[in-house]
Amino acid sequence: MASVSTLPAPALAASRAALNAAFADQQSAEPDADASANGTETNSNAESAEVLEPGEIQEVDMQAQAEGIRTVFSDPTNFNVKHPLYSAWTLWFDSPATKGRNLPQTPISGFPQTPVPQTPGASVALGWMEDIKRVISFDSVEEFWGLYNNIIPPSQLPQKANYYLFKEGIIPAWEDEANKNGGKWSIQLPKDKNRPNIDKMWLYTMLAAIGETFDPYLTSGEEISPQSLITGVIVSTRPQFYRLSIWTRLAPSSTGTEDEQDRKLRERVETIGKHFKTSVLGYSDAHKLAGPLATEVEFLSHKDSEKKGKSAKKIIV
Numbered sequence: 001m002a003s004v005s006t007l008p009a010p011a012l013a014a015s016r017a018a019l020n021a022a023f024a025d026q027q028s029a030e031p032d033a034d035a036s037a038n039g040t041e042t043n044s045n046a047e048s049a050e051v052l053e054p055g056e057i058q059e060v061d062m063q064a065q066a067e068g069i070r071t072v073f074s075d076p077t078n079f080n081v082k083h084p085l086y087s088a089w090t091l092w093f094d095s096p097a098t099k100g101r102n103l104p105q106t107p108i109s110g111f112p113q114t115p116v117p118q119t120p121g122a123s124v125a126l127g128w129m130e131d132i133k134r135v136i137s138f139d140s141v142e143e144f145w146g147l148y149n150n151i152i153p154p155s156q157l158p159q160k161a162n163y164y165l166f167k168e169g170i171i172p173a174w175e176d177e178a179n180k181n182g183g184k185w186s187i188q189l190p191k192d193k194n195r196p197n198i199d200k201m202w203l204y205t206m207l208a209a210i211g212e213t214f215d216p217y218l219t220s221g222e223e224i225s226p227q228s229l230i231t232g233v234i235v236s237t238r239p240q241f242y243r244l245s246i247w248t249r250l251a252p253s254s255t256g257t258e259d260e261q262d263r264k265l266r267e268r269v270e271t272i273g274k275h276f277k278t279s280v281l282g283y284s285d286a287h288k289l290a291g292p293l294a295t296e297v298e299f300l301s302h303k304d305s306e307k308k309g310k311s312a313k314k315i316i317v
Contacts, residue, residue, distance in 0.1 A: 079142065086212050087228075088139035088168035091147065094132040095161035129171060137168050144210060153199040157237045165206055166232030166247075174302045178231050183251035183301035185273045187281065189242045190293040198242045202235045204280045205244055209233045213279075214246065214272050229268065241293045246276055251301035254313040266315075273297055273317040285317075 070079045138144055154163065164172035174180060189198070212218050215228045227249070234245040252258070252266035277283050277297040290296050299315040 082143075083141040085139050085141065085144070085210050086218075087210075088137055089144075089210055090137040090166055090168050091135045091151075092132050092164035092166065092172055093135050093162070094164075095158050097158065099131045129173060132162075132164065132172065139168075141210075144206075148203065148206075154202050154235045154237060154242065155195050155199050159237055159239050162234060162236045163202070164232060164234050165209060167230075170231050172232055172234065172247075174305075176231075178249055179247060179302065181250055182229075182231065182248040183269075183299055183304070184245045184247045185276055185297060185299045186243055186245040186295070187277075187289065187297045188293065188295040189244075190291075191238070191241050194242055198235070201244060201281055205233050205235070205246070205276075208275070208280050209246070214275055215268070216271050216275070217268060229272065244281075246272065248272065251299075251303070252315070254301060254304055269299060270315060270317060273299055273315065277317055 069081050071081050071083070136147060138147055157163075166172050167178075170176055170178045194201075208214050209230055209232070212228055212230070214230050217226050218228055229248045229250060230246060231249055232247045234243075234247070236243040236245070248269060250265055250269075252269055253262045258266065274285065277287075278285055281297070283289065283297075288296070296316045299317075300313075304313060
């Protein structure tokens with residue numbers, strides 16, 4: 001009998017959202033290429049294989065095929081079908097232990113280090129990126145869970161450590177072409193009060209990212225979906241607080257004058273922040289979070305972040 005998933009209900013729901021964002025449904029078996037070329041179909045029982053006459057169509061027992069499909073949800077140990085994600089993702093990591101070392105410790109044992117890809121803007125950020133280690137890339141639900149189940153959770157990371165989960169080909173730096181015109185949603189949470197919750201919050205943030213549920217325009221039902229605004233998500237541990245962030249490709253204008261395009265972008269960005277606060281972090285829409293060492297869920301463009309708060313304009317949900 002197939003085992004039942006032990007994932008918490010919200011995590012299971014978010015993970016299944018990742019399946020809905022997959023490029024293709026792999027619910028059918030592929031015929032053997034050589035057999036197809038010869039005009040025949042293979043069967044799991046060799047005795048039942050038959051040669052088709054020209055123009056004849058082999059009958060397929062769809063029920064038998066469906067019964068042979070085992071997913072990570074029905075059989076976490078012996079699954080035989082992978083569910084591709086809408087995009088491939090890369091996990092990056094840094095901590096005081098990785099700075100200035102050629103062979104740093106990694107949060108996952110056994111995974112080889114790979115060099116920083118030379119994406120547009122990477123050369124500008126190369127000095128800072130020398131201390132950030134590219135851990136592994138993945139493009140399926142099953143590979144994500146294999147990664148997650150073998151990684152140190154944020155609650156156990158050393159101080160000043162960071163996980164960066166970004167779409168493949170995008171480095172976690174403002175200078176990258178995909179990030180330079182964007183910004184980030186972030187929330188800062190006191191460490192003592194949130195140590196029991198930060199691992200779950202980070203998991204749900206990752207699931208929402210790889211499942212493409214942050215950006216409502218991707219699920220709007222339009223015939224041609226726009227490019228996702230989300231480029232990556234980050235969790236940071238500091239001596240007294242945790243910080244969760246969501247990076248976007250674009251940021252609303254902060255000049256005070258908006259045209260229709262700017263208004264729609266602001267609305268889209270605000271929807272991402274509200275989804276982050278209510279559906280991912282689990283707070284109510286009206287919940288006030290600011291306090292000692294804590295912030296509200298706030299959006300700030302990368303360009304305004306460089307101003308060090310002097311004239312920066314935040315969006316708060």
